[in-house]
Amino acid sequence: MQVTKSFNFVLGAGLLASGMLMSSLTLAQTAEERGLEISQEAKQRDLGWGDMQAEMLMVLRNKQGEESVREIRIKNLEIDNDGDKSLTVFDKPRDVKGTAFLSFSHPVGADDQWLYLPALKRVKRIASRNKSGPFMGSEFAFEDLSSFEIEKYTYKYLRDEACGLGQCFVVEQYPVDKNSGYTRRVVWLDQAEYRTEKVEFYDRKDSLLKTLTFNGYQQYLGQYWRADLQTMVNHQNGKGTDLEWSGYNFRTGLKDSDFNKNTLKRAR
Amino acid sequence: MAFRQMAVAALAFAPVAVSAEDVFFEVSGKVAGQLQGFTEDAQFAGQDYDTNLSFSIEPEFYWEWNDGEDSIIFEPFFRYDEQDSERTHGDIRELNWLRVGDGWEFRAGLGKVFWGVTEFQHLTDIINQTDGVESFDGEEKLGQPMLNLSLVYDWGIVDAFILPGFRERTFAGQDGRLRSGLVVNTDEAEYESSAEDKHVDLALRWSHSIDVFDLGVYWFRGTNREPLLQTRSIGGKIELVPVYQQIDQLGFDGQATIDSWLWKVETIVRDSKDDRYTAFQGGVEYTFYGISETNTDLGLLLEYGWDERGKDATSAAQNDVFVGTRFTLNDEASTEILLGGGIDADYGSRSFFVEASRRVGEDWKVSLDGRFFSTDKAADPAVALSEDDRIQLTVERYF
Numbered sequence: 135m136q137v138t139k140s141f142n143f144v145l146g147a148g149l150l151a152s153g154m155l156m157s158s159l160t161l162a163q164t165a166e167e168r169g170l171e172i173s174q175e176a177k178q179r180d181l182g183w184g185d186m187q188a189e190m191l192m193v194l195r196n197k198q199g200e201e202s203v204r205e206i207r208i209k210n211l212e213i214d215n216d217g218d219k220s221l222t223v224f225d226k227p228r229d230v231k232g233t234a235f236l237s238f239s240h241p242v243g244a245d246d247q248w249l250y251l252p253a254l255k256r257v258k259r260i261a262s263r264n265k266s267g268p269f270m271g272s273e274f275a276f277e278d279l280s281s282f283e284i285e286k287y288t289y290k291y292l293r294d295e296a297c298g299l300g301q302c303f304v305v306e307q308y309p310v311d312k313n314s315g316y317t318r319r320v321v322w323l324d325q326a327e328y329r330t331e332k333v334e335f336y337d338r339k340d341s342l343l344k345t346l347t348f349n350g351y352q353q354y355l356g357q358y359w360r361a362d363l364q365t366m367v368n369h370q371n372g373k374g375t376d377l378e379w380s381g382y383n384f385r386t387g388l389k390d391s392d393f394n395k396n397t398l399k400r401a402r
Numbered sequence: 403m404a405f406r407q408m409a410v411a412a413l414a415f416a417p418v419a420v421s422a423e424d425v426f427f428e429v430s431g432k433v434a435g436q437l438q439g440f441t442e443d444a445q446f447a448g449q450d451y452d453t454n455l456s457f458s459i460e461p462e463f464y465w466e467w468n469d470g471e472d473s474i475i476f477e478p479f480f481r482y483d484e485q486d487s488e489r490t491h492g493d494i495r496e497l498n499w500l501r502v503g504d505g506w507e508f509r510a511g512l513g514k515v516f517w518g519v520t521e522f523q524h525l526t527d528i529i530n531q532t533d534g535v536e537s538f539d540g541e542e543k544l545g546q547p548m549l550n551l552s553l554v555y556d557w558g559i560v561d562a563f564i565l566p567g568f569r570e571r572t573f574a575g576q577d578g579r580l581r582s583g584l585v586v587n588t589d590e591a592e593y594e595s596s597a598e599d600k601h602v603d604l605a606l607r608w609s610h611s612i613d614v615f616d617l618g619v620y621w622f623r624g625t626n627r628e629p630l631l632q633t634r635s636i637g638g639k640i641e642l643v644p645v646y647q648q649i650d651q652l653g654f655d656g657q658a659t660i661d662s663w664l665w666k667v668e669t670i671v672r673d674s675k676d677d678r679y680t681a682f683q684g685g686v687e688y689t690f691y692g693i694s695e696t697n698t699d700l701g702l703l704l705e706y707g708w709d710e711r712g713k714d715a716t717s718a719a720q721n722d723v724f725v726g727t728r729f730t731l732n733d734e735a736s737t738e739i740l741l742g743g744g745i746d747a748d749y750g751s752r753s754f755f756v757e758a759s760r761r762v763g764e765d766w767k768v769s770l771d772g773r774f775f776s777t778d779k780a781a782d783p784a785v786a787l788s789e790d791d792r793i794q795l796t797v798e799r800y801f
Contacts, residue, residue: 194734202734202764228800229767230736231430244661246611254541255516259616259659264691267699271734315692391505395609396552396559400500400507402464 169289169305176328177284183358185388186210189381194272197372202227204270210281211388217241218281219393223401224270234401236393237262241285242310250398257395266315272375273344273366275315278335286310292320299324299331299351316343329359337370344368354384424467431461431477434798442789446583448576456483460495473500474511477545481536488575488588489535494545505554512545515563517607517618519657519666522705522724522744523717525683526620526653526668529605531569531627538580538773544569558610565603568625571644582786586631587641593625594647594675601625601648614659622651626674628716647674662689666705679710683719689728701728703742713748718784721747735760749782751775769796 163171192204205226211219217239224233232252239245245262265277287307295302302322309316317340322332330348337343350362364377391397438454458481466473477496483489498511515529529546536542547567553560573586595601603624610617629644636643650673658665667684685705693700703726707719726742737760744753753776759769771794777785 196734226764227736227761228430228765229432229761229798231800255514256518257516258519259611259657259664261659261662261664261689263662264689264699267691268697268732271732271736313691391554394554394559395611396507396554400502 165291166289168291169307170284172291172303172305172323172328173287173289173307174284176323176330177282179328180282180358182212183355184212184385187381187383187386187388188360188379191376191378191380192270192272192274193376193378195374195376204272209388209392211390211393217245217283219390220281221393221397221401232402234398236395236398237280238393239280239283241283245280248395248398250401255399257398263313265311265313273368273373274375274377277309277311277314277316278346278366287319294325295322297322297324297331299327299329301325302331327359329361342369352382354382358384426464426466428464429461430464430801431459432798432800433457433459434796436794436796438792438794440579441791441793444579445786445789446581449579451485454483454485454579456481456489458482462496471502473502474498475500483535486535486575486578488573488578491535491572493533495543496545507552509548509550509552511548513548513550514543514545515548515550516543517620517653517655518668519616519655520668520683520685520705521666521687521703521726522685522742523683523707523719524668525670525681525707525717525719526618526655528620528622528627528651528653529563529565531571533572535572535574535578544572558608561605561607561609563603563605563607565605565624566600568599568601568603568646570599570646571627571629573644579790580787580792582631582642582783584633584640584642587634587636587643590634590636590641590643591629592632592643592645594645595625599625599646616657616659618653618655620653622649622653624648626672630716647676649674662691663687677711681707681709681715681717683707685724697732699728699730699732701730702726703728713781718746719744723747735762746782746784749777749779749784751777751779751782751784753784765800767798767800769798770794771796 187209190206190208192206194202203226204224207223207225209221213219220237222235224230234250236248237245247260247262249258249260251258266275268274269276269279287309290306292304292306295304302324305321305323307319307321315338316335317338318336320334321330323330329351332348333346334342335344344366346364346366348361348364351359352362353359360379360382362379365374367374434457436456440452444450458479460477460479463476464473475496475498477494478492479495480492481490494512496513498509498513501508516527518524518526524540530543531546532540533542533544546565546569549564551562570588570591573588574581576585593599601624603622605620605622607618607620626647626649629646631642632645633640634643652671655668664687666687669680669682671678671680683705685703687701687703689699689701691699705724707722707724709715709717709720712720722744724742724744726740729739731737739756739758741756743755754774756772757769759767761767772792774791775784775787777788
């Protein structure tokens with residue numbers, strides 16, 4: 135500690151002596167700043183879509199390759215200066231048909247979440263601490279499906295690398311929330327469009343847990359990119375989950391008033 | 403009869419609906435078989451059996467038009483019960499026309515509404531009558547005739563109800579188990595109101611979510627869903643008769659959702675011509691997520707139920723402590739297990755229950771329920787159930 139301090143002092147004094155060296159150093163970015171900048175750019179390019187509706191087929195695959203399918207419909211509303219609002223409705227399996235999930239996500243702190251159980255006609259506010267829990271028995275955790283907000287992570291740029299979408303930035307993201315199931319995520323973003331090609335998830339022991347890949351990107355409204363297929367592979371249990379998206383529909387006129395307990399109860 | 407007419411009308415309507423281009427029509431639902439096993443000999447005459455088989459069907463017909471602004475839902479229900487003729491019964495759970503506007507919705511027909519937050523007793527839930535032969539936990543309800551206008555404001559949701567017509571509670575018959583020593587004769591029901599079951603009830607509710615709090619307050623005026631059971635001599639036989647009084651009821655339910663904690667409160671003040679009293683149900687639920695590196699969540703529940711009337715209370719939770727533990731495996735089959743129990747602090751009687759369920763394949767679900775009672779004191783109303791420990795296997799097929 136003492137040694138470092140005096141070294142810094144000496145270095146600092148040396149830098150002060152040289153004006154030119156000083157200015158070139160302030161221009162150079164740290165890996166943290168570069169990582170943040172790339173992530174901000176990715177977020178910036180995905181702002182302004184307004185609202186979105188889509189259908190999702192969730193295919194769960196066990197180690198033996200046996201599949202089971204969930205059918206889900208999603209409505210999303212972009213909220214300025216806050217996380218998105220979403221309404222998720224389950225069509226299959228049939229025993230959960232009509233079950234619906236309302237979420238107001240926030241960049242910092244807990245999300246607000248309600249679950250509607252059609253058999254009882256009951257709306258339950260549920261605790262949102264459960265970020266690392268699996269969604270519908272799949273290999274996706276709740277936090278994997280929530281909207282990306284800058285404040286949810288701190289960042290570190292790792293390297294540039296050739297990837298399926300061309301040339302990619304590779305950035306590490308460290309979850310801020312202590313309830314996250316991950317120590318870090320490593321994200322590949324293509325340099326032309328800032329689309330996510332791949333995410334590696336590292337568990338709390340910092341071992342590689344899952345890999346998520348995005349395929350079949352399509353552009354909507356001439357600006358926003360969405361993948362038709364997301365494939366999650368869990369390296370530790372051998373299971374996988376595909377999300378097959380269809381019927382993407384942007385700016386359908388959804389409003390704040392389409393996301394409340396009444397709309398949750400009659401969502402179907 | 404009304405049930406049959408409705409079903410026929412619905413089926414006649416269906417082909418028309420499908421052919422119309424702008425009308426969306428869908429049929430779904432479930433059929434179920436249920437086997438009940440009783441571990442002890444029955445206490446009362448007519449209950450002399452150890453197993454009981456029953457079947458139920460609950461289809462749902464759904465029409466939607468005007469881009470979803472209008473919809474009709476029709477959900478009839480029928481159960482055949484091997485032993486209890488009172489449990490062999492039909493009902494229209496829902497037959498509702500719904501009109502949706504910007505910030506409002508209007509409903510007319512037979513509907514179902516649930517109010518409340520607690521798990522072991524549903525104190526504030528008042529709109530629908532309990533289907534007392536369907537399940538022991540009071541969570542099965544009869545469809546209620548209603549006109550409901552719901553308005554969404556920044557400061558909360560306001561629901562106004564006009565409830566024309568009353569549904570009588572169902573009770574186990576002579577041959578049913580889980581009943582008291584005297585049989586409830588529902589044919590002889592008595593009413594305080596001269597309008598009897600035609601009395602028009604009213605309800606008004608405000609509910610809102612503020613930060614971590616979910617709150618609801620309502621006022622209800624009308625026929626009490628919970629009858630007083632009074633003894634009458636009918637045809638030389640002593641039987642119980644349900645007596646339905648007029649009440650005014652104020653209700654409040656609130657939940658605070660903080661980190662892994664859910665804090666829950668329900669309270670009512672009920673005013674009838676006989677008395678005015680307060681009752682309370684409240685407690686906490688705490689969840690451990692992903693216990694011991696698995697996907698299993700473990701929830702711990704603790705609730706207390708209190709009724710100002712004490713031992714004179716018509717509700718069983720007059721001074722009762724409830725504990726429970728909920729395992730959610732978060733697996734592909736959605737396996738869930740709820741273990742719970744209650745202790746009556748006045749009488750010392752105890753009850754224990756287990757509810758477990760999981761999906762099998764894509765369309766099947768299997769549930770195992772157990773209810774066990776233990777009473778020592780003859781004065782305890784629960785003594786009537788003390789020989790009715792029951793294990794129940796339900797197999798459901800969804801379509």
